[in-house]
Amino acid sequence: MAAGRLMAAEMAEQPAVLRRLLEEGAPRIREVAARIADRAPRFVLLTGRGTSDNAALYAKYLLEILLGKPCGLTSMSTTTAYAARPDLTDCLVIAVSQSGGSPDLVASTAAARRAGGITLAVTNNADSPLARAAEFHIDVLAGPERALPATKTYTAELLALYLFVEGLRGGDGAASARQLPGLAEEILARHEEVRRLAGRYRFAERMVLTSRGYGYPTAKEAALKLMETSYIPALSYSGADLLHGPLAMVDNVSPVIAIVTDGRGGQALRPVLDRLRDRGADLVVIGPKAEVEAASAGFALPTEGVPEELQPILEILPLQLLAHEVTLARGQDPDAPRALSKVTETR
Incomplete structure (x- = not known):
C-alpha cells in the first residue's frame, strides 16, 4: 500500500463525518445535553490525552465563553497514581477519547463518578470501557479509523462538543454548523x-x-x-x-x-x-x-x-x-x- 494512503483517505472522509454527526448524531447530543443541564453542574472538568486533550481544550473555551462555566483540564495521575479523593458533587466531568480504551481515562472517569461527579464520555466507540464507565455517552460517529494519526475523529470530537455545549444552553448548534461539510470539502480540494x-x-x-x-x-x-x-x-x-x-x-x-x-x-x-x-x-x-x-x-x-x-x-x-x-x-x-x-x- 502506498505511503500515507490511509491518512489521506480518512482526511477525505471528514465532510461526510460532519454531515453524519449533524444529521444523525445531533438529536442524541441534544438529549444528553438537556439531561445534564437539568442537573445544573456548577463547574466542568475535562480529561483527555493527545489529540483528544486538544479537543477538550477547545471545549474549555466553549464552556467558559458561551456558558460562563469555570472549567479545568484534569491531571489524571492525581486519582490514578496518587489515589486522591476529590469531592466532585455537582461537577460535570467530560472524558474525551477516540478509542475509549486508555486505562487512565477509564479509571479516572470511574473515580469521578464515585466522587459524585456527573460523568460524560465522548468517544468514537459506544462499546468502549470508557463509554461504560461514564453515566452519559456521546458517540462522535466517525467510523473506524485505521491510520495512526487521528484526523476525522478530531474534527468529529470538535463538532460533537460544540453541539453539546450549544445544547447545554438550550440552543440548536446544528443550524449554525450546517455550512461546515461543504466548506470542509472546499478546503480539502485544495490539496x-x-x-x-x-x-x-x-x-x-x-x-x-x-x-x-x-x-x-x-x-x-x-x-x-x-x-x-x-x-x-x-x-x-x-x-x-x-x-x-x-x-x-x-x-x-x-x-x-x-x-x-x-x-x-x-x-x-x-x-x-x-x-x-x-x-x-x-x-x-x-x-x-x-x-x-x-x-x-x-x-x-x-x-x-x-x-x-x-x-x-x-x-x-x-x-x-x-x-x-x-x-x-x-x-x-x-x-x-x-x-x-x-x-x-x-x-
Whole structure:
C-alpha cells in the first residue's frame, strides 16, 4: 500500500463525518445535553490525552465563553497514581477519547463518578470501557479509523462538543454548523496548494505554531500532527505565552505557523504577528485572506460568516494535509509513525 494512503483517505472522509454527526448524531447530543443541564453542574472538568486533550481544550473555551462555566483540564495521575479523593458533587466531568480504551481515562472517569461527579464520555466507540464507565455517552460517529494519526475523529470530537455545549444552553448548534461539510470539502480540494506549501518544511529542524483564543487548540493539534508523522520538533504556544520568553528563539530560519481566527482571537494575535515580522520570522498564516497576504505565505480559509467558535473545525484541515505532505516529502510514512499504537496504554 502506498505511503500515507490511509491518512489521506480518512482526511477525505471528514465532510461526510460532519454531515453524519449533524444529521444523525445531533438529536442524541441534544438529549444528553438537556439531561445534564437539568442537573445544573456548577463547574466542568475535562480529561483527555493527545489529540483528544486538544479537543477538550477547545471545549474549555466553549464552556467558559458561551456558558460562563469555570472549567479545568484534569491531571489524571492525581486519582490514578496518587489515589486522591476529590469531592466532585455537582461537577460535570467530560472524558474525551477516540478509542475509549486508555486505562487512565477509564479509571479516572470511574473515580469521578464515585466522587459524585456527573460523568460524560465522548468517544468514537459506544462499546468502549470508557463509554461504560461514564453515566452519559456521546458517540462522535466517525467510523473506524485505521491510520495512526487521528484526523476525522478530531474534527468529529470538535463538532460533537460544540453541539453539546450549544445544547447545554438550550440552543440548536446544528443550524449554525450546517455550512461546515461543504466548506470542509472546499478546503480539502485544495490539496495541491498545501503540497506546494509543504516544500518550505522539508528540511525544517524545528517549527513554532501559535494562535490565540479558539485557535490555540488548533495550534496544539497541528504541532502534534507534525511531530507524530514527520518527527519535526514542533512547539505550540498561545500568542501571549510566546511573547513571555519563547519569542527569543524565533529567527529568520525557524518557520512559524500562525493560526488566525476571524474574530476576537485573531484580533488579539495581531500584535504577536507584528513582533514576529519585526524579527524577520518565516511566517506562514492559516486564516483570513487579508492576514495571509500580509505574511510570507499561507492558506486562506473560507471563514466569512462562520462563527468564530466553529472555525477550528476548518482551521485544522489544511494543517492535517500539511503534516501528511511534509512527511511524504521527507521520505516517511504518515500512516505508521514509529513507536505509536492506536490505543495508548497510559495508567
